Amino acid sequence: xxxxxxxxxxxxxxxxxxxxxxxxxxxxxxxxxxxxxxxxxxxxxxxxxxxxxxxxxxxxxxxxxxxxxxxxxxxxxxxxxxxxxxxxxxxxxxxxxxxxxxxxxxxxxxxxxxxxxxxxxxxxxxxxxxxxxxxxxxxxxxxxxxxxxxxxxxxxxxxxxxxxxxxxxxxxxxxxxxxxxxxxxxxxxxxxxxxxxxxxxxxxxxxxxxxxxxxxxxxxxxxxxxxxxxxxxxxxxxxxxxxxxxxxxxxxxxxxxxxxxxxxxxxxxxxxxxxxxxxxxxxxxxxxxxxxxxxxxxxxxxxxxxxxxxxxxxxxxxxxxxxxxxxxxxxxxxxxxxxxxxxxxxxxxxxxxxxxxxxxxxxxxx
Amino acid sequence: xxxxxxxxxxxxxxxxxxxxxxxxxxxxxxxxxxxxxxxxxxxxxxxxxxxxxxxxxxxxxxxxxxxxxxxxxxxxxxxxxxxxxxxxxxxxxxxxxxxxxxxxxxxxxxxxxxxxxxxxxxxxxxxxxxxxxxxxxxxxxxxxxxxxxxxxxxxxxxxxxxxxxxxxxxxxxxxxxxxxxxxxxxxxxxxxxxxxxxxxxxxxxxxxxxxxxxxxxxxxxxxxxxxxxxxxxxxxxxxxxxxxxxxxxxxxxxxxxxxxxxxxxxxxxxxxxxxxxxxxxxxxxxxxxxxxxxxxxxxxxxxxxxxxxxxxxxxxxxxxxxxxxxxxxxxxxxxxxxxxxxxxxxxxxxxxxxxxxxxxxxxxxxxxxxxxxxxxxxxxxxxxxxxxxxxxxxxxxxxx
Numbered sequence: 130x131x132x133x134x135x136x137x138x139x140x141x142x143x144x145x146x147x148x149x150x151x152x153x154x155x156x157x158x159x160x161x162x163x164x165x166x167x168x169x170x171x172x173x174x175x176x177x178x179x180x181x182x183x184x185x186x187x188x189x190x191x192x193x194x195x196x197x198x199x200x201x202x203x204x205x206x207x208x209x210x211x212x213x214x215x216x217x218x219x220x221x222x223x224x225x226x227x228x229x230x231x232x233x234x235x236x237x238x239x240x241x242x243x244x245x246x247x248x249x250x251x252x253x254x255x256x257x258x259x260x261x262x263x264x265x266x267x268x269x270x271x272x273x274x275x276x277x278x279x280x281x282x283x284x285x286x287x288x289x290x291x292x293x294x295x296x297x298x299x300x301x302x303x304x305x306x307x308x309x310x311x312x313x314x315x316x317x318x319x320x321x322x323x324x325x326x327x328x329x330x331x332x333x334x335x336x337x338x339x340x341x342x343x344x345x346x347x348x349x350x351x352x353x354x355x356x357x358x359x360x361x362x363x364x365x366x367x368x369x370x371x372x373x374x375x376x377x378x379x380x381x382x383x384x385x386x387x388x389x390x391x392x393x394x395x396x397x398x399x400x401x402x403x404x405x406x407x408x409x410x411x412x413x414x415x416x417x418x419x420x421x422x423x424x425x426x427x428x429x430x431x432x433x434x435x436x437x438x439x440x441x442x443x444x445x446x447x448x449x450x451x452x453x454x455x456x457x458x459x460x461x462x463x464x465x466x467x468x469x470x471x472x473x474x475x476x477x478x479x480x481x482x483x484x485x486x487x488x489x490x491x492x493x494x495x
Numbered sequence: 496x497x498x499x500x501x502x503x504x505x506x507x508x509x510x511x512x513x514x515x516x517x518x519x520x521x522x523x524x525x526x527x528x529x530x531x532x533x534x535x536x537x538x539x540x541x542x543x544x545x546x547x548x549x550x551x552x553x554x555x556x557x558x559x560x561x562x563x564x565x566x567x568x569x570x571x572x573x574x575x576x577x578x579x580x581x582x583x584x585x586x587x588x589x590x591x592x593x594x595x596x597x598x599x600x601x602x603x604x605x606x607x608x609x610x611x612x613x614x615x616x617x618x619x620x621x622x623x624x625x626x627x628x629x630x631x632x633x634x635x636x637x638x639x640x641x642x643x644x645x646x647x648x649x650x651x652x653x654x655x656x657x658x659x660x661x662x663x664x665x666x667x668x669x670x671x672x673x674x675x676x677x678x679x680x681x682x683x684x685x686x687x688x689x690x691x692x693x694x695x696x697x698x699x700x701x702x703x704x705x706x707x708x709x710x711x712x713x714x715x716x717x718x719x720x721x722x723x724x725x726x727x728x729x730x731x732x733x734x735x736x737x738x739x740x741x742x743x744x745x746x747x748x749x750x751x752x753x754x755x756x757x758x759x760x761x762x763x764x765x766x767x768x769x770x771x772x773x774x775x776x777x778x779x780x781x782x783x784x785x786x787x788x789x790x791x792x793x794x795x796x797x798x799x800x801x802x803x804x805x806x807x808x809x810x811x812x813x814x815x816x817x818x819x820x821x822x823x824x825x826x827x828x829x830x831x832x833x834x835x836x837x838x839x840x841x842x843x844x845x846x847x848x849x850x851x852x853x854x855x856x857x858x859x860x861x862x863x864x865x866x867x868x869x870x871x872x873x874x875x876x877x878x879x880x881x882x883x884x885x886x887x888x889x890x891x892x893x894x895x
Contacts, residue, residue: 130569130803131497198496372893384894389883392890396819399889403816404793407807411796414498428792431785436793481778484785486760 132410138202145203148175149210155458158211162321166287168214177242182220186228190237197351197416201358201409208362211461213321215245218283221355222248223292229348230303230338235290247288247308249279249327250349257474259294259301259345264329266295266302266336273297274331275304279311281472285325286315293334300342304334320468321461350426353473354409354416360433360469361402361409363462367444368402370459371395375447391447398443401436408432424483431479434470441466507570511577518546519583526850527582528860531867533875534708535584536850537620537662544586544617554591554615561599561607562615568802572747579750589621589658590614594667594686597738601725606686610665622690624654624668624712625735632884634669635679635732639714641670646721648672648685650694650714656878660697660710663690673729684731686723693717702874704867705845739880740814747802748821749795755828755868756791759835760784762861766835774835787827794820812892815885822875822882829869832861840866 134142152172161169176182185200186192193199200221207216223246224239238244250256252263264277275295279285291308294301312328338344372395375386385391412429415421441463445452452459470476481487519527523546526539534540547553555571557563566574578585595614598607613619630637639652654668666687673681690697694715699707726734760775763784768777775781797820801808810816833840839862847854847863856863876882 130799132800132803132805133496368893373895375893376895386890386894389887392894393883393886395893396815396886396889399812399893400816400819403797403807404790404820407797407800408793410496410805411498411799414496417496418498420498425792428789431789432793435786435789477782480785480789481782482785483788484781484783485775 130414132414134198134202138199141199142202142206145179145181145206148179149206149212153210153212155211155461158213158321162213162317167317167321167323173214173242176214176216181216182242183240185220186224186236186240190233191240192236197354198413200355201413204355204358205362205365205409208359208364208465209366209462211321211363211458211465212359213323215247215284215288215323217356217359218248218288218322219244219246219290221352222246222250222283223288223290225348225352226292226294226303226345227290227337229344230341232305232337235305239290244289245284245287246290246292247282247284249282249285249291249293249306249311251280251282251472252278253280255471255474255478257478259342259349262294262296262301264293264295266297266304266334267331269331269333273304273334273336275306275329275334276331277329279327279329281318281324282327283318283322283324285327286313287323291327292337293329294341294345295329295334297336297339300340301345302339303337303341303345305337306332306334318468320464322468346423349473350421350423351416353426353430354412354421356469356472357409357412357429357433360437360466361405363465364402364405364433364437364440367440367459367462368398370462371398371444371447385447394443394447398440401439405433405436427479427483430474431476431483434466434476434479437466438463438470438476504569504573508573508577511574514550514552515577515581515583518550519543519581520546522850523584524582527584529848529850529864530584531704531848531864532706532708532871533585534587534658537659539850540584540587541617541620543584547586548616553586553617554595556592557595557615558599561595561611568804572750572799572802575747575750579754582754585751586617587620587659589623590619590665593623593738593741594621596741597667597734598725600737601734605722606725609688610686613665619665620659620663621665621667622657622660622663622710622712624657624660624666626656627653628655632881634735635682637669637671637682639668639670641672641683641685641719643672643721644718647718648683648721648724650717650719652714654712654714655700655709657697657710657712658708660690660712661699661707663697666690666712667725669731669735672731679732681729682731682735683728684725684734685719686725687719688723692719703870705843706848706867706871708871747798749791749798752791752821752824752828753795755832756784756787758861759828759832762859763835766837780834783831787824787831790824790827794824810892812889815880815888818879819876819882819885819889825875826869826872829865829872832865833869836862836865840869 180193183192184195188194219239227236239246266273266275288308291306293304293306310332313325315325318324376384378385408429412425415425444459448459451457523539523543526536544553555564555566555574559565627637641648641650668685669682670685671681672683694717696713698711700709702708764773764775766774768774839858842857844863847856
């Protein structure tokens with residue numbers, strides 16, 4: 130067994146970290162998030178230059194054939210730096226599903242970074258299981274027409290490529306839709322990303338894959354490992370910043386970290402982080418070995434959500450008043466974790482599945 | 496990263512499984528079912544220790560030159576998994592995981608030659624004499640005195656929480672040899688190579704679970720040869736700290752917890768919830784069981800990272816992190832066990848818990864052990880350095 134990053138992966142992480150430290154300070158990130166577009170084409174161009182949009186894809190589409198470990202290694206760094214650029218939306222979510230359905234032409238545009246992809250999948254208050262999709266697809270002329278609403282589609286209002294899941298006959302299927310076709314309600318998420326609710330009303334669509342339940346499940350499980358890596362990166366950053374703050378902030382004439390109540394809270398943050406990161410690394414190794422099961426994903430998603438939330442809440446408490454301000458990254462890191470937790474089923478959902486033994490036999494709609 | 500199982504490992508698993516299926520006697524299996532502590536029923540556990548030793552498997556974690564198995568970390572984990580799947584009683588940790596490894600590091604060649612074979616074979620059981628009535632978390636304030644006299648020390652004082660001292664034929668302990676300077680500076684580490692010394696008295700303490708697991712040991716002018724000292728006089732504190740690393744680290748603990756949780760899940764499926772269905776169908780129970788499943792999985796992952804040599808185990812906070820995680824998870828699982836057995840946990844079954852007891856247990860196996868296991872587990876966050884002390888240590892590594 131070996132759960133360490135290779136020298137190349139460490140090098141890649143260092144390169145990405147250095148690049149973000151130079152161009153993506155928290156202040157710069159905040160300015161980008163508040164800009165009209167909500168993300169920076171210059172930063173995006175650098176990510177493309179570093180090969181990060183091509184990383185997980187096969188060479189046939191101009192990809193770098195990177196492994197899940199490569200992707201996780203980078204995603205942790207993105208989480209720590211609170212990236213708002215559409216890397217998760219385009220490369221991880223849309224790209225992950227496009228790779229699964231082997232749409233080479235579209236994938237090539239995603240890999241090169243020239244097109245931004247979005248995946249319209251979740252509905253209602255969240256869709257933890259592809260079998261629960263209610264958006265419908267009906268045959269219409271040579272193509273299909275989609276009806277339903279997709280919610281919190283990351284970069285859904287501004288994407289060049291829109292991948293949509295919908296129910297066709299019995300099971301979930303994957304479609305490509307003209308991004309300007311659905312009615313979009315755009316907004317910024319609490320963690321600073323651009324997103325949209327998308328309304329489909331007999332919207333024309335091209336079928337990419339029918340009977341896609343298993344395919345979607347596998348693609349989304351892989352994507353969840355990467356989302357979890359972002360959350361764990363943010364959790365580690367919260368721990369680092371809070372330990373530093375507690376060591377330097379003085380009250381009653383001493384650093385607050387010397388008070389036992391505060392010290393024990395720091396210890397609990399460290400314990401939570403170590404658990405979450407152990408599970409991330411182990412699950413990543415399972416994924417690379419092709420042995421990722423639904424139970425493993427449920428454990429990972431639940432742990433990064435609940436442990437990350439704990440670390441975030443403790444970080445805010447330890448920082449006191451300044452932890453409540455928008456000026457510090459603390460609250461923003463916390464909100465990134467909350468966002469990851471809320472997507473694709475929150476911790477409580479996955480915990481109950483584990484307790485019910487349902488992680489092995491996914492729920493289906495009646 | 497690489498997690499691939501290999502064919503050799505699966506072959507090894509079969510070899511281990513075959514032995515563990517056939518070697519334990521019915522009494523040893525019964526002792527496994529009646530284990531409610533880290534310390535299982537003494538006679539059967541030691542008998543099992545000697546059977547494992549005859550196979551060469553009593554100390555998988557030891558170096559080969561001292562009688563270890565030479566197994567890889569993966570093999571050791573497989574052994575622990577197969578061992579726990581069968582609910583066999585764990586071997587006692589004091590010799591194999593504490594004083595044994597310590598003597599390998601700091602004992603003289605004579606001490607090693609004299610003591611390691613008996614630890615390995617299960618002929619000897621060592622009790623640990625650290626705490627005193629006035630020295631718990633603040634261990635360095637211990638006051639059992641050892642005064643040099645000729646080739647001996649003369650001991651006066653008492654030790655407490657000396658696990659299974661009433662079964663022990665050996666003891667390692669910390670004594671005070673000087674009151675000069677810092678209190679850590681005047682401590683010495685000693686070995687007692689017998690427990691029937693004149694002036695030595697052992698008194699068992701009945702615990703919350705009704706079992707005489709802990710003891711108090713009294714010393715009145717007890718003579719111990721100075722040659723039985725480990726390390727230098729007045730340097731016992733650094734020896735003890737070295738040993739604490741072994742006590743807090745230990746080897747794979749998660750397979751045992753996995754078995755406890757699986758038994759609880761299985762029994763829950765046959766237990767009415769009070770809402771019409773089974774406890775296993777109750778959403779509140781599912782949510783709580785799921786959280787323990789997830790927590791146990793994370794602990795397994797942490798253990799596997801550590802045994803594979805991941806840098807996570809080189810963190811100075813690692814022993815404390817491991818101790819806090821494993822003890823608190825143990826307690827939470829023990830709570831779930833009592834929840835599953837409900838009223839059945841209320842019968843005091845200390846008689847039925849004896850191996851070979853004539854007393855028929857009330858309820859099933861889980862009902863027999865759940866409450867004493869829960870009660871005994873309250874100690875896990877107290878012994879080997881309270882979790883409050885461990886959190887202090889973790890926090891210290893975080894402060895810049």
